[in-house]
Amino acid sequence: MSKKKVGFVGIVGRPNVGKSTLLNYLIGEKVAITSDKPQTTRNQILGIRNTDTSQIIFVDTPGIHKPRHALGEYLDEQAIGAIKGVDLILYMVDDVYKPAEYHVIKHFQNIEAKVLLVINKIDLLKSRSSVDDIIVSYLGQYDFYGVYPISSLEGTHIEHLLEDVEELLEENEVFYPEEQTTTQSDFTRMSELIREKVLYHTQEEVPHSVAVIVDYAEMKDGVYNLYASIIVERPSQKNILIGKGGQMIKKIGTDARKDINKTLGTKVHLELWVKVIKNWRQKQTNLQGLGYE
Ligand SMILES: Nc1nc2c(ncn2[C@@H]2O[C@H](COP(=O)(O)OP(=O)(O)OP(=O)(O)O)[C@@H](O)[C@H]2O)c(=O)[nH]1
Ligand SMILES: [Mg+2]
Known part of the structure; x- marks a missing residue:
């Protein structure tokens, strides 16, 4: 097997700066769900980008924040673990x-990996000077290898970032088959797509x-039959998710089915249940079994 530039590149930063949007752009498909609400990503998500000269494994991570419960602690652990385990770090910010x-x-102290400062959402900035303001505000905070203003949503200046990333990685045998784009199981991807629709349709504490x-x-007569549970913390949240006359759960189901259909390329029949596990985010023991272990 021929050698290529190969390595693991972490995408880290505060919640909602656009890390998962960048991952999806780099891989060319929806590997990670995204939303306008903070703490969307809850696990490390690997996206594999293959080119003629490289295999770069991007590791998307939950936004680092001050945890308020066991789930929050788990999220930070996932992100900090990635910082310690990758060859290169993209540290994403979207403001001064x-x-x-x-x-x-603080987690960049005592690590060997170089840290690239990625300033995202430049499409939202009014003038060139605001990028400069952001750059200046980060001077002296850390010895960043370079600064890369980009827009993950519009794909602006990402080629330049990729050139430098590839340059910094070492030659090696590839880790994954070239057609593989992620290490997530189909079940995880499907449950995440359902959660994305919940995030889209609900507000305040419910999405969290x-x-x-x-x-x-099961696959039956060419149709993929899928049965999934949406877990909430309180009966009142269950009522919101079901909605008047079941309207809300129907909307979530219809949207999720379309995305799952696109991902699997087969007809999908989706049935959703809403269940209450009281304050599940508070307790370590409840996280296990819900995909956070
Ligand atoms: N205008 C603009 N919006 C962006 C850009 N990148 C991401 N967004 C939006 O920012 C919001 C957050 O994006 P995500 O990719 O979910 O952010 P994240 O950093 O993965 O968030 P967490 O998983 O919660 O840590 C979404 O509404 C995106 O559409 C960008 O370059 N420009
Ligand atoms: Mg994310």
């Missing part, structure tokens, strides 16, 4: 330096209180 960024930057598990799936 604020003290909360220190909770990310939701976990999704696939209970059962």
Whole structure:
């Protein structure tokens, strides 16, 4: 097997800066779900990008924040674990330096991997000077290898970032078959797509209180039958998710089915149940079995 530039590249930063949007752009498909609400990503998600000259494994991570419950602690552990385990780090921000960024930057001490500062969402900035303001605000915070203003949504300046990433990786045998784009199981991907629709359709505490598990799936007469549970923390949240006359759960199901159909390339029949596990996010023991272990 021929050697290529190969390595693991972590995408880390505060919640909602656009890490998963970048991952999806780099891989060319929806590997990770995204939303306008913070703490969307809950596990490390590997996206594999193959080119003629490289195999780069991007590791998307949960946004680093101050945890308020066992799930929050789990999220930070996932992100910090990635910082310690990768060959290169993309540290993503979308605004000028604020003290909360220190909770990310402090984990860059005593690591060997180079850290590239990626300034995302430049499509939202009004003028060139605001990028400069962001760059200046990060001066002295850490010895970054380079600074890369990009837009993950529009794909702006990402080629330049990729050139430098490839340059910095070492030659090696590839880790994964070239057609593989992620290491997530189909069940995980499908439950995540369902959770994405919950995030899209609900507000305030509800999106954060939701976990999704696939209970059962089978292929029958060319149709993929999928049975999944949406777990919430309180009966009132269950009522919101079901909605008046079942309207909300129907909307979530219809949207999820379309995405799952696109991912699997087969007809899908989806049935959703809503269940309450009281305050599941608070307890370590409840996280296990819901995909967070
Ligand atoms: N305008 C604009 N919006 C963006 C860009 N990148 C991401 N977004 C939006 O920012 C929001 C957050 O994006 P995500 O990719 O889910 O952010 P994240 O950093 O993965 O968030 P967590 O998983 O919660 O840590 C979504 O509404 C995205 O559409 C960008 O370059 N420009
Ligand atoms: Mg994310």
